[in-house]
Amino acid sequence: MVALQLDSLLVALMIAALLLLLTAVLPWILSVASSKSRVVKEELVEVVKCLKCDYESVRKYEKGDYVGKVVGSCPNDKGSLVVKAIYVERYTQTK
Secondary structure, eight states, X not given: OHHHHHHHXXXXXHHHHHHHHHHHHHHHHHHHHHHHTEEEEEEEEEEEEESSSSOEEEEEOOTTOOTTOEEEXXXXXXXXXXXXXXXXXXXXXXX
């Protein structure tokens, strides 16, 4: 009778330990699985702004450009277009 009680107690402890282990490891497993399902695409872009009017445009970065560089003329009023900002855009895609 005592041996049967010890066996059931041991089984209950083993189940509790297994559940505790799964609770601790499950967030890590889910994060690994979700990171593989996304592909990140990065693209370098720049914002160009007219010095005379409110015209502003986002375009693909061109090698050699820098913030403050005059890169052309405004299509609206022929004012100077200047690079206002350069940054990386990230796109996430699911497989």
